Amino acid sequence: MLEKLRLNFSSLFGLLLLVLSVWAISNELREYNYHDVLRSLATIPKSRLSLSIWLSGLGYLVMIWYDILGFKYIGRSLAFNKVAFTGFVSSVLGNTIGFALLTGSAIRYRYYSSWGVPALAIAQIIAFANFTFWLGVFAVSGVIFLFNPLQIPTQTHLPFTSTRSIGVIFLLVVVSYLLGSIFIKQPLVIRGQEFRFPSFKISFAQVVVSSLDWMIAAAVLYFLLPANPSVSFLDVLRIYSLAMFAGVVSNVPAGLGVFEIVVLHFLKTKFSPVAILGATLAYRAIYDLLALLVAASLLGFYEIRYGARNIMNK
Template sequence: MLKKLQFNFSSLFSLLLLVVCLWAISNELREYNYHDLFLTLAKIPKQRLSGSIFLTALGYLVMVGYDLLGFSYIGRSLSWTKVAFTNFISSTFSNTIGFALLTGSAVRYRFYSSWGISAFAIAQVIAFANFTFWLGMFAVAGIVFLTNPLKVPSQLHLPFLTVRPVGILFLLLVGVYLLASLFIKQPIRVRLQEFRFPSLRISLTQIIVSSCDWILAAAVLYILLPPNIALSYLDFLGIYLLAMFAGVVSNVPGGLGVFETVILLLLSYRASAVSILGSMLAYRGVYYFLPLLLAGGMLGFYALRHSTKTLSNKSNN
């Protein structure tokens, strides 16, 4: 009886995720005019659009490394396909809907628990993945902000003229983390919980995986920018990281509004606001909308498959 209830709840939760997914898609499109969306995409050269889709697919593939490293960190194993399936759906929900600790975490708990992973182990993987996400941001932004500092727009009301101080702070945090991974071998107790630094090998891999994620995400938008804009990828990477950092900290779903505002403030003198907004519209369509649409289809297929299994089991009994 308990097993049947658990199985029914599993199917119900998958359907609930699908509904949330469809809501997120409609909410994403509500911000824009459908005609403008397709018109903007139609104006982008097919080669650039194909390149952005390829980079997006590569980026989401890299994100699977977050969870794979998390399982390696806790000393557990799970098949690559199950980890990739869960990570993809979790990442699309976290990126588009926001509130990663609620959306992405709920998805991970739903699927990993059904495959025999304990709640405590899942919590460790979630914490590890979220920390890895920020670790890569600190590493890439730290290097870019330090070596190629951009001026901070006065509209952001930050207490410094360039982002170089932020870059120094970010690199110090990364350095402290690596030193701790190298020298601190004993677990650290925080209240009733114990925290153990990963090995230096895992820590370095965290930085590499997350850095690749950020670099690829920026490349998706960069390749969609107006072709006449005179801007190197390195210069744009700093702008993208600052805008994305502001969007993530705001916790607005997908950084919607905050991200665009910072990009426009820093690029408005290089190209028209209309063309830049068109590129960002295409970017949201490729990097957020398409993966979410695919995740919705995967959830629908998963729910249908399990519903069919449930009916088959009932008929056999």
């Protein structure tokens, strides 16, 4: 009953944030109409659009290493194509549908169990992959927030006024994890669950892979924005980090609206609101929708082929 109430409250809070974000975006764009946004989309150079598509593909290829490292952590092996397929589909669905812990977990359990991976091992891979994602958030955002902090807009309703304190906390988590992988050799028991640190080689690879994933995603947005010498990639990276963090903790699917309002808030002095919204729409189309189309196609192809094979075997 308590868990159900928590889930309902979480969903209601996410919906509230979505409504507030949409209102804030509408307020920023009240002097414009959708034709201006469409014109802004049309002005994005094809070369930058193409580069963003390739970067998006590279980003999702990097994400499959979450599962590859997970299998190394638990000491099991599975064919690369199976791990790549499952890692890609679960990452895409988790990013676009939202509630990644649920959607990505369901995909991983569906396929890994069908290939003979025990339930306990799957649970370990799921936990490992999700923690790897957060290591990237903590590592990249921690450095950016600490040394080049931002003032957090009140519209996000986060319990901080500056990102510097967030940066300190994030980096402490990453450093503690790396030190634990070096010095703590015995398993830890947390709430009755046993946790074993991976080797330093694996934990360091987690930080590198997830940080690379985070920076590639930010680069997709960077190349969709109009060229501006006063706006560097690092500027966009720190804004992207805060926007994505706000979107993830908001519980809004894919951070829709929350992500856009944070980007709009910090970049509106450098670009017109219409250009920013056009860039974020293009980002959604490339990084989310295009990837979702590819993942859904792969999923459908596999299920049709697998189902047909089962019918033939019967």
